[in-house]
Amino acid sequence: MPRRLRSNRNLEDPPNIEAKVNYDHQESDQPLRFLPPRSPTPTPTPSLILHTPSRLPGITSADIQILRTKQRRLQRSATLTLQATRELGPRAVRGLASTLIFAQHEAGTAVCIDPRGWMLTCAHCFGETMQEWRAHRRKWLLCYTGLAVQVECLVWDARRDLALAKVICIEVPEELRSSRGPVSATPVFAYIPLSTSQSTTAPIICIGQPGADDLESAAPRKTAYDLIEISQGRLCGMIPDVDPQDNSEIGSLKHDAWTYWGHSGAPLLRRVDGSLLGLHSSWDDSTAMRHGVPLVAIKAFLNEHLPQAEDDLRASAESPCNLENKEPEFIVIDSSD
Structure with a gap:
């Protein structure tokens, strides 16, 4: 069984507006x-x-x-x-x-x-x-x-x-x-807003917070990432034969937008309209594939x-x-x- 890591497991230790918002x-x-x-x-x-x-x-x-x-x-x-x-x-x-x-x-x-x-x-x-x-x-x-x-x-x-x-x-x-x-x-x-239609191949934007600790370094050191990083990528389908409502081990939605430890919960937005298609949740270090919670589970x-x-x-x-x-x-x- 490949080791699967969640993104945030990086530490042991005023204008007037109308009444109706559209x-x-x-x-x-x-x-x-x-x-x-x-x-x-x-x-x-x-x-x-x-x-x-x-x-x-x-x-x-x-x-x-x-x-x-x-x-x-x-x-x-x-x-x-x-x-x-x-x-x-x-x-x-x-x-x-x-x-x-x-x-x-x-x-x-x-x-x-x-x-x-x-x-x-x-x-x-x-x-x-x-x-x-x-x-x-x-x-x-x-x-x-x-x-x-x-x-x-x-x-x-x-x-x-x-x-x-x-x-x-x-x-x-x-x-x-x-x-x-x-x-x-x-x-x-x-x-x-949530996307009105599910997609597992759409181009996406991911907005999230990378962790401050560099877990890829042999010696303790900090990353040089900004507190908020924006990356682009694409949804890469679903894990086959897995219930999309079950994301307890790893997210059933796959994507390739760049993330780091700390990105858990980052929105995966459809690039064409900015609607929500999923949340980044985890990654598989045996494949380097990022994973997330799909729209069907969110809805x-x-x-x-x-x-x-x-x-x-x-x-x-x-x-x-x-x-x-x-x-x-x-x-x-x-x-x-």
Whole structure:
């Protein structure tokens, strides 16, 4: 049996927007915008808004140092990152704005798939076991601009290797604060729609975070990769005779876009329209083939667990049935089920 490695196993140790957001008309390259309040007494946003600089909750002093270091690097390189991405077209820019990286040292990547702040990533980015996931349900993520958000993983599916997390806290920089203040506004996140058709051969763009440690070196040393790397390639079919819903050992979708340890959860975007075709999850060192979670598994997972989106974001934010107004329901789906 060839040794198969997951990408992130590298360590032992503010413009006004319309009420209805349509992806095809969402030209902003910013990861986050705020929906202005509709009335003088708006419903407070469910997310906890912090103003920069803030004392971030749920993070150790050692991890906050790593987060701030990554944040400064992203802020310094944001303009160059955006310029380089624009060369690939506006769909790639939307992908960049919708992709977030884990702030911890072990790397990992996630993609926003709903303007309400629902993030999709691989289950093993939150833990290789149920116990590890339960102990680390909350993580801090960073956008390419350095914007920091805290998410809580509410659905963890080891068999599909998928996790669904919701933004619960946002650290808002000064430039995103409106004259009325974002506390009275609804946050709207850049997001990537699922592809309307499955493909196993389409040209793709992969956006992800390479790990900082060079695991190909005999001596300990760091890589020279940027925190966010964009690569191009093509889907290379599926593993034959394997259930596409079972990605627990290795991703059933194959692709050849460049990735490194830490890319787990990176979106695989159809190059022609920027829609989501899969998530990078793993690689096979016997073939050098990259693997991922296919669209068919992602759609089944989200059909089961993503709350119904509202076309009108104001109605969604104010609805008493809105998920954020409920106590979180933690869902665990283990491969042993």
